Amino acid sequence: MKIALVGYGKMGKAIEEIALNQNHEIVARLEKKPTQENLNGAEVAIEFSTPSTAYENVTACLEIGIPVVCGTTAWLDKLPQVKDICIKYNGGFIYSSNYSLGVNLFFEINKRAAEIMHKYQEYTVHIEEIHHTEKKDAPSGTAITLAEEIIPIYGFDGWKLSYKTNNNLLGIEAKRVHDVPGTHTVIYNSPIDDIEFKHVAHSRKGFAIGALIAAEWLIGKKGIFTMKDVLGF
Numbered sequence: 001m002k003i004a005l006v007g008y009g010k011m012g013k014a015i016e017e018i019a020l021n022q023n024h025e026i027v028a029r030l031e032k033k034p035t036q037e038n039l040n041g042a043e044v045a046i047e048f049s050t051p052s053t054a055y056e057n058v059t060a061c062l063e064i065g066i067p068v069v070c071g072t073t074a075w076l077d078k079l080p081q082v083k084d085i086c087i088k089y090n091g092g093f094i095y096s097s098n099y100s101l102g103v104n105l106f107f108e109i110n111k112r113a114a115e116i117m118h119k120y121q122e123y124t125v126h127i128e129e130i131h132h133t134e135k136k137d138a139p140s141g142t143a144i145t146l147a148e149e150i151i152p153i154y155g156f157d158g159w160k161l162s163y164k165t166n167n168n169l170l171g172i173e174a175k176r177v178h179d180v181p182g183t184h185t186v187i188y189n190s191p192i193d194d195i196e197f198k199h200v201a202h203s204r205k206g207f208a209i210g211a212l213i214a215a216e217w218l219i220g221k222k223g224i225f226t227m228k229d230v231l232g233f
Contacts, residue, residue, distance in 0.1 A: 007049030073141030097141030099210030
């Protein structure tokens with residue numbers, strides 16, 4: 001598989017290491033807008049850049065005809081436009097807030113837990129996420145995905161950046177601690193006990209492996225997909 005890494009920060013380098021060990025070829029390492037020339041014949045682009053550049057990067061690849069696996073978060077106000085462009089150019093596109101296989105299993109567990117727990121009003125629910133101090137967005141895209149699974153089940157109006165849930169808004173607490181790859185906890189509190197569902201990432205390796213699995217799956221496909229499609233959920 002010939003891969004273009006669009007965004008060559010910590011995630012890009014983690015993906016590169018695993019890809020080379022799996023005998024894939026990195027044909028481009030970009031920190032600027034992709035073009036026909038600098039993509040160097042890539043079969044797929046894996047995009048982990050910044051919230052301010054993700055939209056331009058993804059749309060450029062789709063217009064050129066390169067399928068895109070995107071993991072950048074905090075730009076999703078423009079996701080509808082990306083979907084329109086993907087359809088217009090008959091492209092292939094996957095977005096996920098987190099490509100870790102374990103996190104995507106956690107998403108499924110989170111949804112099922114919310115379906116059970118919302119029937120018991122003595123429990124309140126909120127989310128806590130912890131990441132490294134270099135993370136640019138808060139809350140994390142993964143925390144927002146967890147929230148978006150809970151909100152319709154509970155009938156919340158939305159979420160807010162807060163350590164508690166009130167005013168019909170689901171609370172998401174975001175903490176920044178040096179060198180933490182990512183910890184997400186969904187917490188149900190009652191006066192007599194607490195129930196917690198937690199995912200702890202030990203390194204970026206899980207995210208990188210999942211992104212590569214998604215890229216392999218996407219080649220040759222047309223449409224807009226998520227990790228649910230990749231994993232067959």
